[in-house]
Amino acid sequence: MPHYPEGTVRALLQTELVTPATRAALEARLNAPADYTPQFFDADTYQLLRAVAARIFPQPDREKPVELAPAVDKRLTDGTADGWRYDAMPPDREAYRLGLGGINQAAEAQFQQPFMALSAEQQDAVIGQLAAGEAAGQNWQQLPQDRFFEEFLSELTENYYAHPLAQEEIGYVGMADVPGWPHVTPNTLEPREPEEVK
Amino acid sequence: MPDEEVLEEGVLNPVQPEIQAPLLQSLLADNEATPATEPTGEEAPNPLPDPTDEVDCVVIGTGAGGAPLLARLAMAGLKVVALEAGPRRDPTKDYATDEKAQSFLFWNDERLSAGQNPVAFGKNNSGTGVGGSTLHYTAYTPRAHRGDLKLHTDFGQGVDWPFGIEELEPYYEEIEYFLGISGPTPYPWDPTRRKGYPLAPLPLNGAALLMQRACAQLGIQTSPAANAALSARYYQEGIGWREACTNRGFCQAGCNRGAKASMDVTFLPLAESYGAEIRADAYVTEIERDASGRVVAVVYEQHGHTVRQRCRHLFLCAGAVETPRLLMLNELALNSGQVGKHFMAHPGMQVWGTFDEDIRPYKGIPGGLISEDTHRPKDADFAGGYLLQSIGVMPVTFATQMVRQRKLWGQPLRDYMRTYNHTAGINILGDCMPHAANYMELSDEKDARGLPKPRLHFTAQENEQRMNRHAEKIMRQIWEAAGAKDIWAFERYAHVIGTARMGLSGDDAVVNPDGKAFDVPNLYICDNSVFPSALSVNPALTIMALSLRTADKFLAALRA
Numbered sequence: 001m002p003h004y005p006e007g008t009v010r011a012l013l014q015t016e017l018v019t020p021a022t023r024a025a026l027e028a029r030l031n032a033p034a035d036y037t038p039q040f041f042d043a044d045t046y047q048l049l050r051a052v053a054a055r056i057f058p059q060p061d062r063e064k065p066v067e068l069a070p071a072v073d074k075r076l077t078d079g080t081a082d083g084w085r086y087d088a089m090p091p092d093r094e095a096y097r098l099g100l101g102g103i104n105q106a107a108e109a110q111f112q113q114p115f116m117a118l119s120a121e122q123q124d125a126v127i128g129q130l131a132a133g134e135a136a137g138q139n140w141q142q143l144p145q146d147r148f149f150e151e152f153l154s155e156l157t158e159n160y161y162a163h164p165l166a167q168e169e170i171g172y173v174g175m176a177d178v179p180g181w182p183h184v185t186p187n188t189l190e191p192r193e194p195e196e197v198k
Numbered sequence: 199m200p201d202e203e204v205l206e207e208g209v210l211n212p213v214q215p216e217i218q219a220p221l222l223q224s225l226l227a228d229n230e231a232t233p234a235t236e237p238t239g240e241e242a243p244n245p246l247p248d249p250t251d252e253v254d255c256v257v258i259g260t261g262a263g264g265a266p267l268l269a270r271l272a273m274a275g276l277k278v279v280a281l282e283a284g285p286r287r288d289p290t291k292d293y294a295t296d297e298k299a300q301s302f303l304f305w306n307d308e309r310l311s312a313g314q315n316p317v318a319f320g321k322n323n324s325g326t327g328v329g330g331s332t333l334h335y336t337a338y339t340p341r342a343h344r345g346d347l348k349l350h351t352d353f354g355q356g357v358d359w360p361f362g363i364e365e366l367e368p369y370y371e372e373i374e375y376f377l378g379i380s381g382p383t384p385y386p387w388d389p390t391r392r393k394g395y396p397l398a399p400l401p402l403n404g405a406a407l408l409m410q411r412a413c414a415q416l417g418i419q420t421s422p423a424a425n426a427a428l429s430a431r432y433y434q435e436g437i438g439w440r441e442a443c444t445n446r447g448f449c450q451a452g453c454n455r456g457a458k459a460s461m462d463v464t465f466l467p468l469a470e471s472y473g474a475e476i477r478a479d480a481y482v483t484e485i486e487r488d489a490s491g492r493v494v495a496v497v498y499e500q501h502g503h504t505v506r507q508r509c510r511h512l513f514l515c516a517g518a519v520e521t522p523r524l525l526m527l528n529e530l531a532l533n534s535g536q537v538g539k540h541f542m543a544h545p546g547m548q549v550w551g552t553f554d555e556d557i558r559p560y561k562g563i564p565g566g567l568i569s570e571d572t573h574r575p576k577d578a579d580f581a582g583g584y585l586l587q588s589i590g591v592m593p594v595t596f597a598t599q600m601v602r603q604r605k606l607w608g609q610p611l612r613d614y615m616r617t618y619n620h621t622a623g624i625n626i627l628g629d630c631m632p633h634a635a636n637y638m639e640l641s642d643e644k645d646a647r648g649l650p651k652p653r654l655h656f657t658a659q660e661n662e663q664r665m666n667r668h669a670e671k672i673m674r675q676i677w678e679a680a681g682a683k684d685i686w687a688f689e690r691y692a693h694v695i696g697t698a699r700m701g702l703s704g705d706d707a708v709v710n711p712d713g714k715a716f717d718v719p720n721l722y723i724c725d726n727s728v729f730p731s732a733l734s735v736n737p738a739l740t741i742m743a744l745s746l747r748t749a750d751k752f753l754a755a756l757r758a
Contacts, residue, residue, distance in 0.1 A: 001617055057612065083305055169616065184401055186408070
């Protein structure tokens with residue numbers, strides 16, 4: 001699969017190829033403080049959320065991973081929604097409490113330890129069960145496992161690929177659109193579009 | 199009260215009250231920020247001011263349903279006020295080329311999605327702000343075909359519209375010229391049109407060219423699509439010159455150039471230049487009537503204040519969820535039993551693939567190429583038909599849809615997303631039959647205003663399922679012929695249609711063929727809620743055509 005050079009989006013953000021509104025949105029994510037204090041989750045549940053997110057988006061290539069949990073905590077604190085939810089699901093705050101609790105229950109059922117105490121391989125086994133809709137735990141009687149995993153995965157994915165470092169990773173520079181894109185046919189790159197690293 | 203119990207149970211540990219509505223949050227924030235203008239605590243709450251100024255028409259909603267008629271009514275010399283629940287923004291300064299930052303374009307109050315195929319709302323199909331959902335529409339503007347309006351006649355299924363395509367054609371022509379539609383002339387699937395498109399088609403991007411090449415091999419006719427985005431500078435009355443599209447590919451998250459013909463850069467400035475007043479951040483809660491059942495006023499919340507606006511006529515253009523919701527909450531126009539019924543959503547299945555070519559799917563108009571060869575497929579085992587379109591896509595939208603379908607996580611997820619620049623898609627836009635099992639109701643769960651959240655039931659019926667199977671097979675063939683690897687399909691449903699249908703009789707329809715409510719003498723409804731059937735084309739152009747037609751019918755009745 002393609003790899004792209006690092007630093008592309010960060011360099012473009014310093015140029016007039018990006019509008020001020022676009023720059024503000026992306027730099028806010030890039031420069032988010034590392035020491036986020038959760039407002040919605042208690043400290044233990046927040047660490048559990050971070051641990052699960054770290055297996056869904058493993059980032060061994062980064063010294064400091066793109067943090068995906070703060071945006072979840074912030075959204076649940078604010079109580080904002082994205083316009084809809086599955087009728088079969090409880091409200092988002094309750095869904096996260098039940099779902100994260102259910103992940104711990106699944107870990108206990110399979111390995112007799114909470115999720116945080118497991119090795120990375122064991123954690124992946126638990127998430128694999130969740131993804132397959134086969135995780136054990138009483139919370140799943142109140143929460144449809146497949147819908148929770150879909151919603152949770154989707155929210156983490158949105159937070160990850162909205163981040164400038166993730167956009168560098170996939171070679172996306174659509175934010176640098178001030179001059180427009182006069183060449184839209186395949187295999188015709190503008191100078192500011194990164195070429196793949198062989 | 200049971201409702202309150204549900205509310206309490208729903209929020210186990212509210213850090214703040216359960217304000218899930220960003221709009222209300224911003225209203226409350228505004229309110230707190232301007233205490234000086236608020237009455238002091240000592241004052242008893244005053245009765246609602248009852249201003250004597252009465253306008254001819256209030257229009258609720260400024261999207262494709264409300265904006266064209268607002269302009270038409272203002273140009274006829276009427277005193278008109280539009281109430282828009284969302285904010286007014288300046289796209290040139292306020293819009294970021296960033297999907298997440300643009301979430302303010304969407305109607306993000308929570309709706310409950312039920313049924314076997316729960317429909318996604320928010321960014322999938324529901325907008326807010328001055329311009330409504332046209333702020334985020336893809337700007338596809340195909341015309342409906344003659345047969346789309348007479349499904350029952352042709353197939354014995356669904357319902358016919360109460361008039362034929364000839365009623366819409368003059369408005370299609372007018373709107374195509376007013377908006378500056380870019381498209382092919384002659385139009386391959388309707389070559390006898392009186393007028394061609396005013397502008398040449400937009401350039402074809404990677405997905406469009408791949409689809410074009412593969413369809414040519416398979417004997418499927420294609421054409422550059424009709425898009426409401428300018429392929430050249432265009433003069434617009436009320437606003438001046440609009441600049442050409444620069445292929446930003448960002449239509450679904452807001453055009454910052456005015457090249458896309460959203461209502462805020464077309465019909466709304468035209469309306470304002472003729473004296474229409476547009477009030478943003480105005481969330482309608484009540485529709486007041488007199489003893490005879492005539493609408494006399496509309497009550498709305500704006501910046502923490504409750505305001506009443508008297509009117510002689512009301513045009514409800516809030517979309518196929520908020521329109522029936524307002525009718526239900528106000529117990530208005532309910533005699534037919536059709537409000538909320540026959541909710542429809544277009545089958546919008548997508549097929550994605552990975553190509554050797556370097557595509558960069560963020561570039562170019564997302565929907566560049568079209569085929570309507572599947573409008574009435576010869577080998578169909580279903581009623582109606584669909585059209586095929588190529589699709590470009592932004593990374594966050596693509597990634598979130600992809601994980602919903604493929605459930606990739608861990609390293610395979612990151613690996614797959616590295617192929618984003620080599621991704622291209624095609625999708626369909628298919629007709630949907632009205633069905634009794636698909637409907638909207640008010641739930642027991644309350645939103646931040648204390649109003650019931652809408653619950654929408656949608657299950658793809660046999661006809662939609664057969665159409666999906668037919669379409670998936672063709673799209674996979676096209677993408678295989680185009681050289682795609684790792685092909686996958688995403689079943690989805692787009693657009694929100696039905697729920698206040700138009701018809702010939704008040705026994706089975708909410709509005710008559712002119713858009714006027716059967717039950718209420720001075721209420722008109724114009725948006726996608728009045729569609730009796732879904733049509734096999736993207737709805738925006740037809741909503742606008744209905745809007746102008748509704749205004750003309752109203753004005754003719756007024757002058758009679």
